[in-house]
Amino acid sequence: MSHLGRPKGVPDPKYTLASVAGRLGELLGKPIAFANDTVGESARATVAGLASGDVALLENLRFNPGETSKDDAVRGAFADELAGLAEAYVDDAFGAVHRKHASVYDVPARLPHFAGGLVLREVEVLAKLTGQPERQYIVVLGGSKVSDKLAVIEALLPKVDKLLVGGGMCFTFLKAQGHEVGKSLLEAEMVDTCRDLLSRAAGRIVLPVDVAAATSFAADASWDVVPADAIPADRLGLDIGPESVALFAEALGPAKTVFWNGPMGVFELAPFASGTRGVAEAITKVDGFTVVGGGDSAAAVRALGLDESAFGHISTGGGASLEYLEGKTLPGIAALEH
Numbered sequence: 540m541s542h543l544g545r546p547k548g549v550p551d552p553k554y555t556l557a558s559v560a561g562r563l564g565e566l567l568g569k570p571i572a573f574a575n576d577t578v579g580e581s582a583r584a585t586v587a588g589l590a591s592g593d594v595a596l597l598e599n600l601r602f603n604p605g606e607t608s609k610d611d612a613v614r615g616a617f618a619d620e621l622a623g624l625a626e627a628y629v630d631d632a633f634g635a636v637h638r639k640h641a642s643v644y645d646v647p648a649r650l651p652h653f654a655g656g657l658v659l660r661e662v663e664v665l666a667k668l669t670g671q672p673e674r675q676y677i678v679v680l681g682g683s684k685v686s687d688k689l690a691v692i693e694a695l696l697p698k699v700d701k702l703l704v705g706g707g708m709c710f711t712f713l714k715a716q717g718h719e720v721g722k723s724l725l726e727a728e729m730v731d732t733c734r735d736l737l738s739r740a741a742g743r744i745v746l747p748v749d750v751a752a753a754t755s756f757a758a759d760a761s762w763d764v765v766p767a768d769a770i771p772a773d774r775l776g777l778d779i780g781p782e783s784v785a786l787f788a789e790a791l792g793p794a795k796t797v798f799w800n801g802p803m804g805v806f807e808l809a810p811f812a813s814g815t816r817g818v819a820e821a822i823t824k825v826d827g828f829t830v831v832g833g834g835d836s837a838a839a840v841r842a843l844g845l846d847e848s849a850f851g852h853i854s855t856g857g858g859a860s861l862e863y864l865e866g867k868t869l870p871g872i873a874a875l876e877h
């Protein structure tokens with residue numbers, strides 16, 4: 540999901556409960572009862588009024604502080620109330636299994652619990668990547684923050700044949716190579732870590748060779764494609780350039796397994812969508828198994844009108860798929876296994 544203008548984790552106000560219930564009702568072919576709270580009077584009355592086969596929708600669980608609390612007792616108390624409304628629990632929200640939230644982690648401990656079809660499919664696919672992926676195994680990483688993806692880069696480096704890095708995070712790597720990056724996104728405190736990764740990768744981390752350098756972060760900004768080692772001091776890189784797309788496409792040629800997370804540029808602004816489009820198209824031409832992971836990457840595939848069926852799998856989890864590949868224990872999966 541794109542977070543432009545909206546902090547991560549803050550629900551999008553356009554998805555009101557009534558509109559979600561209406562859409563769900565259309566899909567299921569029957570009216571959906573909905574409560575305007577999570578465990579309060581409205582929720583209890585709505586659930587009590589259900590007949591066999593009926594469906595009820597509760598208000599967004601994250602509106603209740605008990606859902607996301609770091610305090611086990613607070614989360615547990617909320618989970619007790621939620622579990623009191625049900626007889627069994629099914630988790631089909633793969634995108635949230637990396638969250639130690641009440642509805643993800645604590646409720647399954649209180650009820651007979653099951654994984655839904657989506658969660659099972661996601662885990663089956665991602666397990667292929669953590670097992671013995673067919674080689675060459677190439678990972679394409681983009682998006683905005685190196686610090687968010689550092690752990691996954693560390694974990695993947697010994698396993699991949701190549702790691703292609705674009706998006707906002709490439710500038711910290713370019714800086715680590717000794718290049719100036721102008722006003723581009725830079726995580727200065729990560730430069731040393733990136734330098735260390737580059738030296739350990741021994742050529743397996745591939746960086747852009749040109750970038751679209753703009754005067755400002757805007758769709759109508761002036762911009763030019765410049766070499767990645769000559770970004771003017773007053774410009775910011777908002778996309779990888781055509782030579783980089785060609786370089787990444789060539790690197791993807793021998794791939795048999797590809798995992799892609801994170802757009803190559805600010806694809807939400809039309810002039811800076813070419814890098815993401817070009818690399819995505821190159822991934823669709825790979826003669827092998829391709830996985831797109833991440834809300835923003837999946838959003839880019841849709842927003843750019845690319846053929847979704849040309850990818851082997853489009854994961855609904857951004858953070859969840861990355862943490863799975865890192866080898867971390869995902870609270871939502873662990874809870875289902877107990």
Ligand SMILES: Nc1ncnc2c1ncn2[C@@H]1O[C@H](COP(=O)(O)OP(=O)(O)OP(=O)(O)O)[C@@H](O)[C@H]1O
Nearest residue numbers: 540682683706707777801804805833834835836857
């Ligand atoms: N050069 C750039 N400068 C600034 N922002 C960029 C640049 N390239 C890409 N982005 C932004 O990065 C954002 C996506 O970053 P993020 O790290 O959240 O990706 P993601 O992992 O696919 O997302 P999610 O966690 O939702 O799955 C996009 O909104 C895009 O505009």
Ligand SMILES: O=C(O)[C@H](O)COP(=O)(O)O
Nearest residue numbers: 548634635856857858859
């Ligand atoms: O739990 C969430 O907020 C969503 O599933 C997205 O999480 P992510 O941005 O870590 O993928």
